[in-house]
Amino acid sequence: MPAEPATRPGPVDLLHPAARTAPVTTATSATVPRAGRSGAARAGLFLAAATLLAVSVAWAVRIGTADVAWTDLAAVFGSRLGLAVEPPPPLVDSLIWDLRLPRVLMAALVGAALAVCGTVLQAVTRNALADPYLLGVSSGASTGAVAVVVLGVGAGVLGVTGGALIGALLSFGLLLLLLRRTGLDSVRIVLTGVVVGQLFTALTSLILMASADADTTRAVTHWLLGSMAPARWDAVAVCAIVTPLGLVAAWLCSTALDGLAFGADTAASLGIGVRRTRMLLLVVTAVLTSVAVATVGAIGFVGLIVPHGVRFLTGPLHRVLLPYAALAGAVFLVATDALARVAFAPRELPVGVITALLGAPLFLLVLRKRGEL
Template sequence: MTISPSRAGLRFAALLVASLAILVLAIATAVGIGEMRIPLRTVALAVTNQFGWTSAEISHIQASVIWDLRLSRALVAALCGAGLAMCGAILQSLLRNALAEPYVLGISAGASTGAVAVIILGVGAGAVSLSMGAFAGALAAFVFVAVLSGGGRGGADRTILSGVAAAQLFNALTAYIVTTSGNAQQARDVMFWLLGSLGGVRWPEFQLLAVVVAFGLGVCIWYARALDAFTFGDDAAASMGIPVERVRVILFAVTAVMTATIVSMVGSIGFVGLVVPHAVRFLIGPGHMRLLPACLLVGAVFMVLADIVSRSIMQQQTLPIGIVTALVGVPCFALILYRARPAT
């Protein structure tokens, strides 16, 4: 599907405005739902009170629930969705593979092994947190892929194969640890974490994610022209004067850091980085100067809405958010594939 530049520009502006409005409303809604229902007006007043813009009378309990628990969770969900969607868009261009997504480099599998080592084996003797263990495992997987693929010099196919090998290796290590050393409760905790959970995130996680995602967006926008060229192949990018190997290594490293940070905090949440870039590309075209900011906002909206569903679909129980993203993502992806089918 070809979109004219003027039409793509209008769609881009409309998509940004609509996504931003929906994101604000979704975050406010996410903060208001839970065992203690809080009206949207109270949510808005609690936030403005915190910044000193208003001085409305609000229950201290409600203010604490909003600011200390729910708002940080909603903002972390938004940043996770934004980061995963951007990573998916970058990897799909770098690898020239429509099925590429943030976990194609085996980072999720490495993070799982690190988390399981902390939960079941007690690595670090309490000095290493679950997030730190998962982050270390994710970086170990990335180093493994970098070495196996020759630092990205082997091309897209070798990188994908290296990622598959890393995923198989670390998934096998995770399964071995769980089956040989874990009890039933530990296995359940591991399974819940692997499916994605935003339950333990607070303001420190938000601050770290905000820095990482902002840095990643800045780097990727800087290389937007190179990403456009990569969609036509390495030879085309090199003919435009782009240092192919250096740019590929930098962008792989940036996506790896973003993905590792997200997975270490909330676990593996699938389909965001696969579906969102395709949906946004379908609406506004493939140009990365527009694609990346749009993916950031649409991914944020998708994740916050998924978090709302995960906390609302079952009474007094939170469904792992990875289940929700998969249940929503598969039909959406099928619809995109159907709409993009070649004409007969």
Template sequence: MTLALIGTRPRRRGLRAFHGIWIVLILIAALLAGICIGETRIPVSTVLQVMANRFWDAGYVLDPIDEGIIWSYRLPRALVAGGCGTALAVCGVILQSLLRNALADPYLLGISAGASTGAVLIAVVGIGAAAVPMSAGALGGALLAFGLVALLARMAGGGTGLRGAGQIILAGIAGSQLFNAMTSFLIARSANAEQARGIMYWLLGNLSGIRWDDVWLALAAAILLLIVAFWHMRALDAFTFGAESAASLGIPVRQVQVVLIVVSAMATAVMVSITGSIGFVGLVVPHAARFLVGVRHALLVPASALIGMVFLIAADIMSRIMIPGQTLPIGVVTALVGAPVFAVILIRARTVSR
């Protein structure tokens, strides 16, 4: 028995190393695709030479225009798209587990809409603009929106269990409409025509103005969210069976809920302040990950993070090449792809449940 256990340990380590290599290769391939494919095709060799010049001072002679496009535009854009996809997908996993509802995600629960309102308050109206960054305004709006949604669900009679989860989804839809209306009112009230056009385009999801400062902020938020999700994997597994089951296993239910929801709202707010509101990532990606790896969060969280990253980078590529000479808002692309995929998931789930 002992010898058998000892023999399985090297195999498990080897399997983890194999999976780790594949994850790294997928990450590199996705980033290279995001850099190379666009309005102007750039060879992989040129991208690698730019990286070598920047990181190791290799001394390759390159066209300054190509080097500027790669380093100052496409690489930051691909990194932010990857970080945003990772964060939104993991937020979806967390919220679906906590609420035990397949429709839970930052978009449907009003978190994205509240973050948009908070960001617009800072950017257009100018409330606290001298001291408060857009990401902080978005975080305040996200937390306020979710607080109002939770209060509305409680007042509507939503308790624990499936009924409570259903009530909070309905409250989230109402909250989303409310905060979207508030955002539109603020834009109509305070923005000039040029500002309104730019903000409405940004609200649909826009990666065109990404800079390196945005990269560090987006990656920091995504990494923090991943750390918190990995730290609470056991609790997330328990919440799959309900808050009562989690409490019976000794998990501090309220504390865990507050931590996970606040960190999810923070990550969503940061992404909204950078890219605008992008739907369907947090809704569709967790379902795709469950189909591939099952429901255990030790596998579900990293799988969702990886799929979310690849999905949003691919959506960004499609937004640049679908219409020649024009860049679509990335939120339009995620909706065009995500809505049919989610419909297929719903139909498949109904077929399997029979």
């Protein structure tokens, strides 16, 4: 019999353990999982990415309207750790520890959360344009925040962050209620999320137009574009708990995400409980997005472009893709927030403006590399 020509593995083959180590001999091998990389190489690449994140955090803490010397940075950390170092001046200590460090750490955590959410939703919905705000959560958070700021609803108890979190959870609850009878297939998730998002966007606009003055509208608009300025240690602590838990939950579903990326029928043929898995992943992404948006506002493009860029480098297997997407998202948002602080100093841009300006051309470049443009 003539030898069969080498063909690209089908969806089931890509998920089989043997396919993760078998060499790919087709001309389209760049589009299939690059699982031939050795464990040592993967560990080295992950260590390099983690080192880049640490360097980015240290660099971002240093720069600003008033730059900080490396010696001052070392003195602040040394004094906090109880080392025998000369303590820095109180003003420098407060600048680094109370203002810049929580802001930079928040940027890293939010960037990781948004990138993971985008990666998960692109697989669950099989939609390359899916991002963390697909479920309407950001619109609900905006409505909750505006209700607190403009209408004073629960202002003495909730605050802007609490109002935004409640609004985000309400919008997600409405999404699940609308999907209760129709099911959780990818098309219905996308369409229902768009409807819920538009509803809460309209409510936000109605509240602003009916009740807000010019100064309040300007402040709300600045928050809606995303800013790390409100970040404090209590908010960082919440994100530091929620983000790793969400990443672990998504990573544990990595095989299911591989199957869902090829469709519900393929996932079901592999023994994956499609409805249960989709519900779990939707809840995980909604919680991560709600906490991020409630804390710093809606920051676009991070969850859209980072998964595509990382997928192009590492391949589509989610057990590899998710950790690298989290690291890349953290580095990207730390860098863009630092740029937002210094680009027009002493005035500060909302970080969402920077991510949009950088994200749009980067997304077009990714699409061109993928042959979709």
